[in-house]
Amino acid sequence: MLHTIDLLALAALHETSGAGGFGSGFLHPLTGADHALAMIAVGLWGAQLGKPAVALLPVAFPLAMTLGAFVGFSGVELGAVEICIALSAILLGLVVMLETRPPLWLALLLVAGFAIFHGYAHGTELPEGEDGLRYSIGFVLSTGLLHAVGITLGLVHRHAWGRKLMRGLGGGVCIAGCWFLWSALR
Amino acid sequence: MKHGPRALLATAACSSLAPTASAHLVSTELGPFYDGAAHPLVTPEDLLVILALATLAALRGAEGGRRALVGLCAAWTVATAASFAWGAPLSAPPLLVAGLLVALGLACAVNRAPSPRVLLALGIAVGVLHGLENGSAARAADGVWLSTLGIASGVFVVATLTTACGVHLERRGAAIALRVAGSWLAAIGLLFAGWQLAGPAG
Amino acid sequence: MTPRNVLITLLVLLFAPLARAHELRPAYLVLRETTENHFDGSWKVPARDNRRLGLYVRLPDDCVVVRELSGAFVDDAYVERWSFTHPAGLVDATIRIDGLRETLTDVLVRIERLDGSTQVERLSPERPEVVVRGALTKLQVAGTYTDLGVRHILGGVDHLLFVLGLLFLVRGRAMLFKTITAFTVAHSIALAIATFGYVNVPPALVNTLVALSILFLGPELVREQRGETSLTIERPWLVAFAFGLLHGLGFASGLTQLGLPHSEVPLALLSFNVGVELGQLGFVAVLLALGVALGELQVRFGPRMRRLPAYVVGSLGAFWLCVGLSALI
Incomplete structure (x- = not known):
């Protein structure tokens, strides 16, 4: 057990203990570019949609994502996961590019649906022998922070040039998604 | 519990049997009080559940926060002390902790905070559960009553500060931040539950 | 229970028992340099009823024990004394406490040098050895x-x-x-x-x-x-x-x-x-x-x-x- 820890090192405890449970959990959502881009796109879209979506999307996404991870743990086969994730990046990029404004429930449903696939992908590729709780904390924190990045980027939305920039970013995500789709299908 | 000759003999017996003696309190090298006080800060199970309760209670403003805080701190202290005194080998099953996190976090995410009265009861329930766990986890440490006192103080400080933070946000009209926090906590709980049920670690 | 009552209880709890002393006593190892590279050591282990804790000092292998007094029970401790020499004056040498890993006791080690400098370390079951240091750097002192x-x-x-x-x-x-x-x-x-x-x-x-x-x-x-x-x-x-x-x-x-x-x-x-x-x-x-x-x-x-x-x-x-x-x- 952890016994000789300097008081000053307590803050760093999460990283040093549990054989990197927190660290690997935190890094996991960041490792796949398709995941990271899709999550940033969710943040961007939320910023475009404004209140209340900007707050509700980040509420819904982590929950739906862990639900997907839950499914992934339990060994249920969803199939075509890579394709769905690539599709989600394309679609999310597209809606950001076009500044689409569907009804709130539809937006939530769309995001939650994709989140389940993202979570599923993470759930099936978990490392062995880590501290489960610390891993979960890291995982959810980094997912949330990716949203925060998107929403922060979305702060430029109040400027005219910012809106154009965001649509451009959406286009970028869309193109990247197409590439992911191509490599998934190949 | 006194460290009389019996405790000394027990220690001697331990050294002859040579098992790895593992004190479950983290050591700050500042004595049992600080070891106990650091415990809720460095134990994710405890910290998360305190955060979840604080976030949920804060949705009910100062009154909700107060009730939950009182229930939590009092029950946690009493349960830790009781667990020390009776030495009941109790530990909260991880799934229960996960379920608690999901329940508290979800209630918070969907903005359905219970009444202050229910919050008080929730605080007591959470406090009893985790206090019993802390008590049995920490029994290996020396200076048990000082550790209990430390745990109680640590929980009090952490819970008070987080609850007050939440209440502050709620009053400033930033309740949505609390809901986001709730959803993250629920997500952590859900992921942890999945891990326990079928995760790679078994 | 009102918040006030709970706070009273907490505050009383907070302060009442702090005056109590540490109950599980640590063991003490004192090494005092008497002349160049020559040390007197004393080792005090908690004991009760003529039973001592199974803790033993392991000096570095290149130590030469000059004189060893047999141990004795003094009050509630068992005390050993000996004197020894070490070619490098113990600098960078490792002193281990055998048996510490299996106990819950701490050991206080105090090394006093001829120049008056001292090194004090607290050893625990997780860290049962100490490396004796030479002169401290400024940063280490700070x-x-x-x-x-x-x-x-x-x-x-x-x-x-x-x-x-x-x-x-x-x-x-x-x-x-x-x-x-x-x-x-x-x-x-x-x-x-x-x-x-x-x-x-x-x-x-x-x-x-x-x-x-x-x-x-x-x-x-x-x-x-x-x-x-x-x-x-x-x-x-x-x-x-x-x-x-x-x-x-x-x-x-x-x-x-x-x-x-x-x-x-x-x-x-x-x-x-x-x-x-x-x-x-x-x-x-x-x-x-x-x-x-x-x-x-x-x-x-x-x-x-x-x-x-x-x-x-x-x-x-x-x-x-x-x-x-x-x-x-």
Whole structure:
């Protein structure tokens, strides 16, 4: 057990203990570019949609994502996961590019649906022998922070040039998604 | 519990049997009080559940926060002390902790905070559960009553500060931040539950 | 249960048992350099009823034991003495305690060198060995003594209680700042003077006087509660300064017990003082944050509850005064 820890090192405890449970959990959502881009796109879209979506999307996404991870743990086969994730990046990029404004429930449903696939992908590729709780904390924190990045980027939305920039970013995500789709299908 | 000759003999017996003696309190090298006080800060199970309760209670403003805080701190202290005194080998099953996190976090995410009265009861329930766990986890440490006192103080400080933070946000009209926090906590709980049920670690 | 009752319970719980001593005793290893590369060692292990804890010192292999006295039970300890030589004067040598891993005891190791420098280490089941160091670098001195300072203040309940009393006495941010600064300046001065040996007050007397200072705050706090006024309430910084000198003497005796390096005395002193300030500021920060938090939660205290700190501070001061006086006599 952890016994000789300097008081000053307590803050760093999460990283040093549990054989990197927190660290690997935190890094996991960041490792796949398709995941990271899709999550940033969710943040961007939320910023475009404004209140209340900007707050509700980040509420819904982590929950739906862990639900997907839950499914992934339990060994249920969803199939075509890579394709769905690539599709989600394309679609999310597209809606950001076009500044689409569907009804709130539809937006939530769309995001939650994709989140389940993202979570599923993470759930099936978990490392062995880590501290489960610390891993979960890291995982959810980094997912949330990716949203925060998107929403922060979305702060430029109040400027005219910012809106154009965001649509451009959406286009970028869309193109990247197409590439992911191509490599998934190949 | 006194460290009389019996405790000394027990220690001697331990050294002859040579098992790895593992004190479950983290050591700050500042004595049992600080070891106990650091415990809720460095134990994710405890910290998360305190955060979840604080976030949920804060949705009910100062009154909700107060009730939950009182229930939590009092029950946690009493349960830790009781667990020390009776030495009941109790530990909260991880799934229960996960379920608690999901329940508290979800209630918070969907903005359905219970009444202050229910919050008080929730605080007591959470406090009893985790206090019993802390008590049995920490029994290996020396200076048990000082550790209990430390745990109680640590929980009090952490819970008070987080609850007050939440209440502050709620009053400033930033309740949505609390809901986001709730959803993250629920997500952590859900992921942890999945891990326990079928995760790679078994 | 109302919040008030719980708080009373918590506060009483917080302060009542702190006066109790550590119950599971550590073992002591003292190595004193008598002549160049020549050491006298003494090893004291807790024992009870002629049974000793199974802890054994393993000196480095290149040590040559010159003389070994057989061990004996003394009171509730088992004591061994021996003398030995080591070619490199133990620098960078590893001393292990066999059997420590299997116990819950700590071992205090103190190595005293000819030049007067000392190394003090606390070994635990997780870290059963120590590497003896040579002369410390400046950075090591600063780090070690800052750490010791933080530990000293956080372990000194009497000092913290005095600071707590001051916090309850002071009204307003400016006054708080002044008071804490006065206390800091005063104990820094006293610490320096006492460490350099200009003033020498026996530790028992210092402890008693520190207890007196805490007892003094009790009635002042009651006065403040009643809305009366006094010199202390109008100028708390004055009291903080005066008693700060006393507390500084207390820190100095703590520092002397820990031992100063032979060189770098001013640096060690400064670092120790910085450590004490850091610990003290941390304590004050936590208390102030708690105060703000309780305000945010709209916790209101009744008159009885508001008087509680005064009585806790006063009675503990009185208790420690009695203990100190009995130690003096």
